[in-house]
Amino acid sequence: MKLFIMTILNGLTLAALYFLVASGFTLVFGVMRNVNLAHGSLFLLGAYVGFDVAEATGSWVLGAAGGFVAIAILGLLLQVCIFRFMEGQDLRQTLVTIGISIILADVMLAVWGGVTYQFEIPDALYGVTRLPIIKVYTTYRLFILLIAVVIGLALWLFLDKTRVGMMIRAGVDDRDMLAATGVNVHRVFAIVFTIGAGLAGFAGVVGGSALSIAPGEDLRYLLASLVVVIVGGMGSVGGAALGALLIGLAEQFGLAYSPTYGVVYTFIIMVLTLAFRPQGLLGRRA
Amino acid sequence: MRGSNAQVIRGTSQADVLWHVLVFVFLLVYPWIASPFWTVQIGAQSLILGMIALSLTFLAGYGGMVSLAQVSVAGCAGYTVAVLGVNSFNMGLGWPWLAAVILAIVIATLFGTLIGAISVQTTGIYTIMITLAIAVGFYYFARQNYNILNGWNGFAGLKPPVIGGVNWRDPVPFYYLSLAVVAVAYFVVVYLRRSTFGLSLQGIRDNDRRMQALGFNVRAHRILAYTVAALIASFGGVLMIWLNGRISPGSIGIGPTIDILVIAVIGGLGHPVGAFIGAVLFTLLENFAIDLIASERFNLLIGAVFLAIVLFSPDGLLGLWQKLRQWTAPATH
Known part of the structure; x- marks a missing residue:
């Protein structure tokens, strides 16, 4: 029982982390049809930059902000200098x-x-927080859960209640129509890429604090983002949340109960999704 | 890039035949003028990398499907040979080499077909995402699985057999073995371009809905393309482990996966020969990066070359060559 609850909590924490990384990935994909396979690298770079900022200032919060801002700027530059010149060439x-x-x-x-x-x-x-049944759990991991919920809510409010958010949603549904109504899509693209990249950088600091930062982590989170958005549905933030939840739990349960074949669960979920609902659980057909 | 290689299929011109004969003769005499290092580390290595890249060129160039799982297919064949045959960890089942190789190719081809069946559920860039996810997943699986695949360590001590008194591990025999297999694969792919199957595949690449309306089974064609590509890749995989003598999760990780994509794209997806042009350039850069830039920064160099090609010449070196020819001979166009 203790192992079970522990695994659920670990799975939820991992899901929270995956959601932070994948939400930016899915937004960028949804609006621009740009599969940003450098998303994992942005995550890792954010973690490194955040680490240096945190070391220099002695403040973790400033480090997290630094990770967000630095990668957001990098994302903006990538969009403005490179990707806008090859629109439509997926x-x-x-x-x-x-x-x-x-x-x-x-x-x-x-x-x-x-x-x-x-x-x-x-x-x-x-340190740790006291909880029933499993007695103690790392406070920081509970904090990650909180952050993911806050970011998720903020994204939802932004996409659902603001004018720019409305444009972004319209862009996901029909990019050409959005342009035809007189919206400057390049600005929308730039905003989305900035936010998406920034989220990856921020997730780098948050995730790097829970685990650690090392070469190779970029690949791990790229894979996580890929699988999460394939399962959840590309372009849907809600889908990213659902996908992250499924994959995070599957991964932790696999690790706890059958270490040698842990990865297989993740892939069974992905293959089943593709077989029965190729557009993803909450995705819409393009 | 899609559509840019949708050129009119032309007949084999005399110039093409001449080129093929010249290159083939050069490849035949090459080991007699090259040192063992150049024969194996550059020659055989380029041929084998080119062969795996060829399977991607076939899928992407003819079928419009960019699969990043071709290295996984090659690795599947390599792992099967290692597990069934003889390896230095005494974990092999000790099967005779021929049985091990045949079964390895069958299993890897089935594996590749399965990957195809999964990926053709979606098209375009989704294919890249799904095959990349499969490739990375297979890498983590091999790394975690100690029961069969010996986890992080993988297998070593894999070598080609001694047949008819010839040790096929020696540089010159191994080079000719690779060349023979590669030549067959190359001409099969060139032949397929103008076969019924190849033509319908290219039709599907250019307009799948029209082909569907014409009564072609689009799904079956696409899956069959994956099968053919898997067959090529699995032969490449067997040669690869014979060349390296070992296989580990690192051999099927994201690095080699991206390398094969880089090779195919640098060379150009428009023609099967692009895979080999890319492979030669890649191998040369890999071995001599130390003279150009510090050797540990090889990835920076190859990444920059790749980025430059994608940004400025989407059809790869082949595309550059064609542009050059158009400039020098404007009258014929």
């Missing part, structure tokens, strides 16, 4: 993001080396 954009991820991975290895970094988290979040 495959070419994807190949470009692969090129960027190869280069970023190598640059990060050159700058930060192959060692593992560990964040110092704020005192208030340090």
Whole structure:
């Protein structure tokens, strides 16, 4: 029983982390049809930058903000300098993001080396919280859950209640029609890419504090984002939440109960989704 | 890039035949003028990498499906040979090499077909995402599975057999073995371009709904394309482990997966020969990056080359070559 509850909590924490990473990925994909395979690299770069900022200022919060801002700016630059010149060329954009991820991975290895970094988290979040049945659970992990819920709600309010959010939703449904109504789609694209990249950078700091930062993490979170949005439905933030929940739980239950075949559960979920609902659980047919 | 290689299929011109003969003769005499290092590390390595990339060129160029799981298929064949045959961890079942190789190719081809059956549920960039997810998943699976695949360590001590007194591990025999397999695969792919199957596949690439309306079974064609590509990739995978003598999760990880994509794209997806042009360039850069830029920064170099090609010449080096020819001979166009 204790193991079961523990696994559920671990799964939820992981799901929260996956949601933070995948929500940006799915937004960018939904609006621009841009599969950003450098998303994992943005995550890792955000973690490194956030770490340096946190070291320099001694504040974890500033580190998280630094991760968000730095990667958001990088995302904006990528969109304005590269991707806007190849709109509609899905495959070419994807190949470009692969090129960027190869280069970023190598640059990060050159700058930060192959060692593992560990964040110092704020005192208030340090230690454990008492809970029934399993007795104690790491406070910071509960904090991640809270953050994911807050970010999720904020994204929902932004997309559902603001004018820009309305444009973004319209862009997901029909990009050409949105442009035809006189909206400057380039600005919408730039906003979405900035937010999406920023979220990846922010998730890097949050996730890097829960686990650690090291080369290779970029790949792990890219895979997570891919599977989460394939399962949840591409372009849907709600789908990202649902997908993250399923994958996070599947991964932790796999790890706890059958370590050698843990990955297989994730893939069974993905294959079943593709077989019966190719557009994803909450996705709509393009 | 889609559509850019939808060129009119032309007959084999005399110039093409001449080129093929020249290159083939060069490849035949190559080991007699090259050192063992150049024969194996550059020659055989390029041929084998090119062969795996060829399977991607076939899928992407003819079928319009960019699969990132071709290395996983090759790795599946390699792992099967290692598990069934003899390896230095005494974990092999000790089957005779021929049985192990045949079964490996059958299993890997089925694996590739299964990947195809899953990925053709969706099209376009979704294919990249799904096949990438499968490739990374297979990598993590191999890394975690100690029961059969020996986890992180993988297998070592894999070598080609000794047949008829010839040790096929020696540089020159191994080079010719690779060349023979590659030549067959290359000409099969070239032949398929103008076969009924190849033509309908290219039709599906250019307009799948029209082909569907004409009565073609689009799904079956696409899955069959994955099967053919898997067959090519699995032969490449067997040669690859014989070349390296070992296989581990690292050999099927994201690095090699991306390398194969880079090779195919740098060379150009428009013609099967692009895979080999890309492979030669890649192997040369990999081995001599140390002279151009510090060796540990090889990925930066290859990433930059790849990015430059994608940004400025989407049809790869082949595309550059064609543009060059058009400039130098404007009268014929």
